[in-house]
Amino acid sequence: MLIAFLVLAATAQSLDFARFHLLGSQLPPLDQGVVFLLFFLGFGVKAGIVPLHIWLPDAHPVAPSNVSALMSGIVIKTGIYGMARVFFDFFGPPPLWTGTVVLAIGVASALLGVLYALMEHDLKRLLAYHSIENIGIILMGFGAALVFRALGHGNLAAVALVAGLYHTFNHATFKGLLFLGAGSVLQGTGTRNMEHMGGLIRRMPATALFFLVGSVAISGLPPLNGFVSEWLTYQALLAGFGSTESLTRMMFPIAGALLALTAALAAACFVKAFGIPFLALPRSEAAAAAKEAPVSMRIGMGILAAGCVALGLGATWFVRLFDPITSQALGLRVSSSLVAANGLAMAAGTGRGGTVSTAGIAVLGLALGGVVAILVMLRSRGARRVSGPTWDCGLPGLTADNQYTATAFSKPLRMIFSALYRPRREIQAEYEVSPYYPTAIRFESDIEPAFEKHFYDPLQRSILELARRMRGIQAGSIHAYLAYIFVTLILLLLFGVRG
Amino acid sequence: MQLLLLLAISPLISGLIKTLKARMQTRRGPGVLQFYRDLYKLFRKGMVIPDTASWIFTAAPYVVFVTTAMAGLMLPMTSTEAPLGLFGGVLAIVYLLGLGRFFLALAGMDTGSSFGGLGSSREMTISALAEPAMMLAVFTVAIAANSTNLSEVARSAVGQNWRFFAPAQMLACAALYVVLIAETGRIPVDNPATHLELTMVHEAMILEYSGPHLALIEWAASMKQLVLMTLLVNVFWPFGLASGPSVAGALGGLGWLLLKLGLLSCSIVLVETTNAKLRLFRVPEMLSVAFTLGTLALVSTFLF
Numbered sequence: 001m002l003i004a005f006l007v008l009a010a011t012a013q014s015l016d017f018a019r020f021h022l023l024g025s026q027l028p029p030l031d032q033g034v035v036f037l038l039f040f041l042g043f044g045v046k047a048g049i050v051p052l053h054i055w056l057p058d059a060h061p062v063a064p065s066n067v068s069a070l071m072s073g074i075v076i077k078t079g080i081y082g083m084a085r086v087f088f089d090f091f092g093p094p095p096l097w098t099g100t101v102v103l104a105i106g107v108a109s110a111l112l113g114v115l116y117a118l119m120e121h122d123l124k125r126l127l128a129y130h131s132i133e134n135i136g137i138i139l140m141g142f143g144a145a146l147v148f149r150a151l152g153h154g155n156l157a158a159v160a161l162v163a164g165l166y167h168t169f170n171h172a173t174f175k176g177l178l179f180l181g182a183g184s185v186l187q188g189t190g191t192r193n194m195e196h197m198g199g200l201i202r203r204m205p206a207t208a209l210f211f212l213v214g215s216v217a218i219s220g221l222p223p224l225n226g227f228v229s230e231w232l233t234y235q236a237l238l239a240g241f242g243s244t245e246s247l248t249r250m251m252f253p254i255a256g257a258l259l260a261l262t263a264a265l266a267a268a269c270f271v272k273a274f275g276i277p278f279l280a281l282p283r284s285e286a287a288a289a290a291k292e293a294p295v296s297m298r299i300g301m302g303i304l305a306a307g308c309v310a311l312g313l314g315a316t317w318f319v320r321l322f323d324p325i326t327s328q329a330l331g332l333r334v335s336s337s338l339v340a341a342n343g344l345a346m347a348a349g350t351g352r353g354g355t356v357s358t359a360g361i362a363v364l365g366l367a368l369g370g371v372v373a374i375l376v377m378l379r380s381r382g383a384r385r386v387s388g389p390t391w392d393c394g395l396p397g398l399t400a401d402n403q404y405t406a407t408a409f410s411k412p413l414r415m416i417f418s419a420l421y422r423p424r425r426e427i428q429a430e431y432e433v434s435p436y437y438p439t440a441i442r443f444e445s446d447i448e449p450a451f452e453k454h455f456y457d458p459l460q461r462s463i464l465e466l467a468r469r470m471r472g473i474q475a476g477s478i479h480a481y482l483a484y485i486f487v488t489l490i491l492l493l494l495f496g497v498r499g
Numbered sequence: 500m501q502l503l504l505l506l507a508i509s510p511l512i513s514g515l516i517k518t519l520k521a522r523m524q525t526r527r528g529p530g531v532l533q534f535y536r537d538l539y540k541l542f543r544k545g546m547v548i549p550d551t552a553s554w555i556f557t558a559a560p561y562v563v564f565v566t567t568a569m570a571g572l573m574l575p576m577t578s579t580e581a582p583l584g585l586f587g588g589v590l591a592i593v594y595l596l597g598l599g600r601f602f603l604a605l606a607g608m609d610t611g612s613s614f615g616g617l618g619s620s621r622e623m624t625i626s627a628l629a630e631p632a633m634m635l636a637v638f639t640v641a642i643a644a645n646s647t648n649l650s651e652v653a654r655s656a657v658g659q660n661w662r663f664f665a666p667a668q669m670l671a672c673a674a675l676y677v678v679l680i681a682e683t684g685r686i687p688v689d690n691p692a693t694h695l696e697l698t699m700v701h702e703a704m705i706l707e708y709s710g711p712h713l714a715l716i717e718w719a720a721s722m723k724q725l726v727l728m729t730l731l732v733n734v735f736w737p738f739g740l741a742s743g744p745s746v747a748g749a750l751g752g753l754g755w756l757l758l759k760l761g762l763l764s765c766s767i768v769l770v771e772t773t774n775a776k777l778r779l780f781r782v783p784e785m786l787s788v789a790f791t792l793g794t795l796a797l798v799s800t801f802l803f
Contacts, residue, residue: 404616
């Protein structure tokens with residue numbers, strides 16, 4: 001990243017960002033590509049794109065939860081900000097492959113992020129993996145915008161850019177909310193492991209409600225904010241198919257389908273992340289004795305939850321905020337084409353593209369729900385409504401041990417995607433009379449961290465190997481060092497004479 | 500209007516499928532109207548609510564019912580104009596059904612029984628894998644119509660009735676058909692008639708529901724089936740869709756709709772009768788076939 005900045009600075013003769021505007025395009029094509037990739041990798045590490053993400057799930061959870069909220073809300077967004085600035089401000093219309101690379105990395109980050117999140121039972125690590133997923137979704141918007149820009153579709157590029165930026169905002173809101181929720185759960189129960197929680201909705205009703213709002217939002221379900229930006233991303237990707245005649249257009253619908261897979265897996269993951277800790281019976285004494293978060297934390301979560309609702313329902317108002325950005329980057333304002341029916345509905349921004357109204361869905365949904373509830377109440381008036389124990393197959397007493405665990409919940413997906421996870425399991429049973437009556441069973445299961453094992457470990461080993469060989473020249477002998485200095489001096493002199 | 504239509508004919512289609520299936524298996528089976536009687540009875544019954552459950556359990560039936568009904572309103576049923584076309588198109592339908600499923604899965608976990616968790620886990624897994632195939636099929640038609648709004652899709656399809664024989668349309672239709680089977684919980688993915696613990700998916704999630712709540716869920720499941728079936732028939736065979744709001748057009752459209760749904764029901768019954776239920780871990784293979792079909796559909800729009 002530093003190298004890339006230096007290249008740009010050398011061309012601009014300045015370190016002032018204002019002078020960098022559109023500067024990238026003045027470089028020769030090869031340099032452009034190199035500078036672009038250097039920036040992408042540099043900011044990518046910060047944003048946590050796959051395969052540069054491995055620090056993120058380790059770093060975010062160990063911070064106090066309010067700091068984690070800031071880290072995933074703001075800190076990784078500096079990477080996104082840097083990319084937006086570089087891609088759309090420093091460079092003019094980029095070569096086509098840059099957008100394709102960004103889109104592909106976006107898809108990979110989104111999918112792998114959510115797949116690893118599914119296997120995680122530490123609430124905060126799970127959320128950290130979801131940050132990777134959401135960065136991926138943002139990059140899908142950015143990548144599409146770059147491709148459109150390369151193809152000369154300014155309008156579509158602006159729509160895709162708005163989709164990416166809107167998702168950036170949304171992610172900051174719901175992820176902040178979820179981390180704060182995880183924080184109050186941590187404070188209430190003293191554990192981050194979901195398998196030791198359960199039934200918290202009774203003990204911590206406010207936290208549960210807010211966490212539910214965040215879960216619905218991050219799963220991209222209507223009418224909350226995650227849905228709006230994912231919908232915009234779909235529209236941008238769909239419009240992409242018509243934007244070019246070449247085979248590259250196949251990547252848009254495929255990316256769209258993988259976005260659908262990502263969103264659906266995220267929903268599955270948040271059924272787990274909400275259902276296991278908050279619903280049914282407590283799985284440990286700590287969870288049974290959990291205390292609701294203090295008022296200050298509840299207020300914080302309340303504000304962010306309200307933000308999720310507002311960004312969802314008021315989408316047609318919020319898209320106007322992106323006009324200055326798109327007009328600076330692309331010289332276009334698209335918010336008016338994204339709003340239909342006098343601000344009632346969002347439009348796709350491309351001709352007849354399609355509309356959606358989150359506010360309409362919410363209002364109508366509440367109205368219909370009310371009517372149905374009243375009708376049901378009238379119809380079943382006088383009928384008995386009793387509370388009874390859950391069906392326990394006739395065995396006496398249902399306990400928390402009978403409940404599905406987080407591991408069990410994600411088991412089908414672990415089996416289906418076993419090529420990626422390479423799960424390992426170990427069962428040890430001890431028995432006295434017959435193997436059918438074990439006295440104790442120990443079960444262990446984990447998944448292989450593929451990136452660490454197949455990418456970073458070889459890298460680390462080769463660096464260590466290189467370092468070991470280098471050690472040979474660092475013999476500690478002063479004569480040798482003097483010789484090195486002398487040779488270097490001669491070489492520099494020769495270089496100077498020739499130059 | 501369409502809301503009433505949706506509420507009224509969804510139990511009919513479910514009843515029809517049940518009866519036809521029984522006849523195929525040389526049983527007499529319940530009458531076509533049995534589903535109405537079931538609903539009527541359930542709404543008058545009392546309820547037992549598990550004492551482990553929270554407000555999620557009570558709220559879920561309403562959420563499922565309302566989201567499914569709204570999804571149905573975004574769909575052109577008898578005419579090309581969907582009542583709620585402005586509020587959302589096919590993406591909104593998929594995601595509204597997703598919202599309902601989200602709450603139902605939570606409700607399954609809320610009971611504290613292992614069946615609930617089992618059902619939720621399987622339901623979310625299967626639907627997650629069905630989603631990309633569904634999207635690809637939907638994209639194929641959306642790209643042909645240049646819109647995700649289903650009224651637009653239907654308008655562009657009307658008048659090209661034989662478009663179905665284009666390779667892209669046939670492949671997308673096949674993909675959506677597989678998704679339909681998976682999403683409505685039919686054999687070979689799930690068996691709506693079983694309560695055997697090893698094979699339940701949808702039934703396991705709703706095992707603890709009773710009375711009016713169960714009625715709402717069953718009705719919503721039947722509406723969801725109708726919504727997906729109508730999506731399939733009206734997008735791929737837009738025969739008889741009225742193009743404007745007129746009584747004659749609406750009646751004609753209704754006739755055609757029932758005919759098409761009837762035919763689709765027959766094919767579903769055939770599939771259900773001639774196939775055995777798949778093992779849960781074979782289901783992904785079936786869905787990846789659907790995904791491949793969807794991809795091929797897109798590639799062939801490119802080629803032809």
